[in-house]
């Protein structure tokens with residue numbers, strides 16, 4: 001059997017990083033994680049996240065029990081980064097939105113280490129080279145695009161993972177603010193509800209990321225995850241939900257000017273969430289043609305992956 005690449009996950013305790021670690025282990029890749037001593041980010045404001053039952057320490061312990069190699073280090077400790085990177089073939093970064101620009105430090109460490117076959121910068125959203133998002137998310141997308149340009153200028157081999165909307169952020173409440181389960185009486189819909197978005201569970205993001213990491217064809221490409229059963233408009237999803245609960249919801253369509261006003265008048269995290277929904281539901285940032293010279297469509301490249309469909313995901317809330 002061919003020897004699998006060694007994969008280092010930066011940000012393994014984060015909302016998405018943990019799923020990349022589990023998927024890497026499951027695929028049989030020797031898996032390494034960089035963990036810092038003091039979790040200074042514990043109290044930082046966070047977006048809604050799906051319930052993760054374990055503590056950070058329990059998670060790290062279960063990684064180690066499952067065969068993950070733990071390396072102590074910190075993004076801000078260059079030597080520790082270089083030392084970690086020298087031990088692996090592929091580096092996957094899943095740092096949160098506040099650390100996007102700081103990834104230049106990883107690029108510098110990869111350059112110095114000189115051995116990396118592939119770098120996945122922290123993306124895990126829309127294609128940051130194809131969007132029309134508004135603030136406050138626009139700034140983060142622009143930072144991600146800037147990091148792409150740094151990687152390309154430095155000649156570092158890369159894959160950009162464009163997975164669009166995590167179910168934990170967009171679907172568990174049907175893109176509503178301040179609720180954590182799908183509504184049963186009324187639903188607010190940005191725009192006319194007919195624009196297609198792409199949805200994926202966080203666990204499946206991990207699986208597709210590792211598929212791409214093990215796929216030589218994904219080298220220097222963006223991988224786009226728009227799975228046939230999950231590439232749906234909000235109206236499609238609401239009608240799926242209505243069938244499941246046997247009830248018709250009252251629908252309140254919110255025009256774009258009203259959405260802009262709401263974004264302006266609310267604070268983090270709701271303004272951020274509203275802007276994410278706006279990008280997908282009004283601007284249609286998941287709707288585009290790919291360019292085979294620089295893009296891969298995941299469901300075509302990895303047809304054997306059994307993913308969770310939107311319908312299956314919603315079943316847990318019925």
Ligand SMILES: NC(=O)c1ccc[n+]([C@@H]2O[C@H](COP(=O)([O-])OP(=O)(O)OC[C@H]3O[C@@H](n4cnc5c(N)ncnc54)[C@H](OP(=O)(O)O)[C@@H]3O)[C@@H](O)[C@H]2O)c1
Pocket residue numbers: 010011012013014015016017034035036038039040041042047056073074075076094095096097099122123124125126163164165166167169170
């Ligand atoms: N498509 C979507 O729907 C969606 C939704 C959410 C996020 N995203 C994207 O997914 C990516 C990951 O976001 P996330 O929310 O999963 O991130 P997160 O939960 O904030 O995770 C951050 C990770 O970085 C680690 N970290 C922070 N500072 C560090 C340092 N100085 N040195 C080493 N490690 C450090 C944290 O470790 P500690 O345990 O030590 O704090 C944690 O493991 C981002 O690009 C974000 O924009 C997409």
